[in-house]
Amino acid sequence: MSSYQAFYRRSIDAPEAFWAEQARLIDWHQPPTTILDRSRLPFTNWFGGGTTNLCHNAIDRHLPQRQNAPAVIAVSTETGTERTYTYGELHREVQQMASMLRSLGVGRGDRVLIYMPMIAPAVFAMLACARLGAIHSVVFGGFASASLASRIDDAQPKVIVSADAGSRGGKVLAYKPLLDEAIRLATHKPSAVLLADRGLAPMDLVPGRDHRMDELAPAHAQAEVPCEWMDAADVSYTLYTSGTTGRPKGVQRDVGGYAVALAASMRHIFQASPGETYFCTSDIGWVVGHCYIVYGPLIAGMATIVYEGLPTQGLDGQPDGAIWWRLVEKYKVNVMFSAPTAVRVLKKQDPALLRQHDVSSLRALFLAGEPLDEPTARWISDGLGVPIIDNYWQTESGWPILTVAHGVEKQATKFGSPGVPMYGFKVKLVHEATGEDLTTPGEKGVVVIESPTPPGFMQTVWRDDERFINTYWRSIPGIEVYSTFDWGIRDADGYFYILGRTDDVINVAGHRLGTREIEEAISAHPAVAEVAVVGVADALKGQVAVAFVVPRAGVGDEAAALRLEGEVMKTVADNLGALARPARVHSVAALPKTRSGKLLRRALQAVCERRDPGDLTTIDDPTSLQAIQRLIG
Ligand code: ATP
Ligand code: MG
Secondary structure, eight states: OOHHHHHHHHHHHOHHHHHHHHGGGSOOSBOOSEEEEOTTTTSOEEEETOEEOHHHHHTGGGHHHHTTSEEEEEEETTTTEEEEEEHHHHHHHHHHHHHHHHHTTOOTTOEEEEEOOSSHHHHHHHHHHHHHTOEEEEOOTTOOHHHHHHHHHHHOOSEEEEESEEEETTEEEESHHHHHHHHHHOSSOOSEEEEEOOSSSOOOOOTTTEEEHHHHHHHHTTOOOOOOOEETTSEEEEEEOOOSSSSOOEEEEESHHHHHHHHHHHHHTTOOOTTOEEEEOSOTTSHHHIIIIIIHHHHTTOEEEEEESOTTBOTTSSBOTTHHHHHHHHHTOOEEEEOHHHHHHHTTSOGGGGGSSOOTTOOEEEEOSSOOOHHHHHHHHHHHTSOEEEOBOOTTTSSOSEEOOTTTOOOOOOTTOOBEEOTTOEEEEEOTTTOOBOOSTTOOEEEEEESSOOTTSOOEETTOHHHHIIIIISSSTTSOOEEEEEEEEEOTTSOEEEEEETTOEEEETTEEEEHHHHHHHHHTSTTEEEEEEEEEEETTTEEEEEEEEEETTOOOOHHHHHHHHHHHHHHHHHHHOGGGSOSEEEEOSOOOBBTTSOBOHHHHHHHHTTOOOOOOTTBSOHHHHHHHHHHHO
């Protein structure tokens, strides 16, 4: 048995002993007495009797060794600013923020909604909540008022932390009017709003409710705010899923299990060491940002880069397709984490940009969020000369379900596969209708997880245990397993391949095809930067595949679009057979995506079928869908 296999087996066969060991990676105020409580499965309760604090583990415990070492490196190519906070400075900033929040009435168990751009105070606010034992609920900065209002009503925050504005590609988006409108629409009213003023947009303050950080701050500058010792099972935060497949679900996470899961993942998956630098290009509005911009790197004693801006613009506001690699060189980044969707943006540029900077400090580039097609993986891996590590997970899981654990053993990676089940995750493939175990290599099934789920996994749906059980644990007939709602297959070596979401399957004349397979074939065409395939109702065949491609060179004239359509159709027919050939291939400038960078296939499908596109509260750029609506007519 390989050393990872042995490690994995122990996590499954003796979870109590395994996780008791991992629990030593963090500081406890009171060490746990019951490692795993199985009395209410599939609800798990990890590290009962233990008390700890996420902020203590992220900051305070490092102070003796790391007082003057960098902790947060805030870079904004939108405002052309860069600032490094040492652990000592971070400690001060977070106490100041915690003191401000406390003066506004925030304490243990209270909710704080954070609606902020990617700036350092957003990170301070999250850590300040953790320090006070308050529950944060981060909403992507700039979300529309109605989406924000529904989250305000669900989380019922005592305080909302926000800012005057965010900025993207040099375009300022004022947050305050969106926030005011959201509070007006919401039934629940926060008692206070705390606002960072970046000087980007004017703010009208509501007297008695709204407070400017710069006015409150001086009185709290020297405040000492001790960490609240929380029970391991207390709630650290709630966070919505991306809403790719429908109404977002409010995921609730604990304190102790989460801290241990992150500390363990930093060591076993990311091979992180204190003093190194981590650069995650995600957003704090997404689970990846919570875990690997904020808590994970800091728990590991690393410096973390908090980045505001596009991947294609420099600090001087001029186009710079190499900005990320410039930062890797400058800050000697050791571990980087991004998303396939970001790499596809870079793919539209000259690959020489990948070679302009010294990226020799970089051990690996981790990618998650969407299937990583082989051509994209090869493009970035060859261009950068750095190993690419795909990892598959969900808001619900809290950390990677499938990947490779190079901190345990240098496992091989395979293009197209995120890897093998991570320790603690009992991953299976089952038949969607019968629940039968599928163990033959190459058999396609639903990816499910058996209980007990590991530390860091969602506790429940916020205030809705029933929805947790009914949504996730009752979808496969006859068995109680957690469904990921993703299709997968496993090869003879135990590597998984994710084929797409369970509702992204096309049925052409009785043949079931995964949208991912067709997309993968299309993305091999050199002229294609991005692609989405959806199944569209067809009177004759039941469904047909329709493809939307973003040409690498931009949308040309009609003749160019027709030529590309013909070539793409041929590529698919050659690789997958005529059945999979799309009925139409539309050239478009942009694809509709969620704020976390995921393709909104269900919206595309609805537009093609001339239906209402449904819940679009998490869409990033509505004009992309509107343009497609006009194209389809
Ligand atoms: P919702 O559940 O509201 O529809 P969502 O599933 O997009 O939204 P997230 O939790 O942000 O919300 O995304 C998790 C999903 O992203 C996974 O279930 C999977 O479909 C996809 N995913 C994430 N990482 C990978 C990966 N490495 N390879 C393939 N798919 C991935
Ligand atoms: Mg999901």
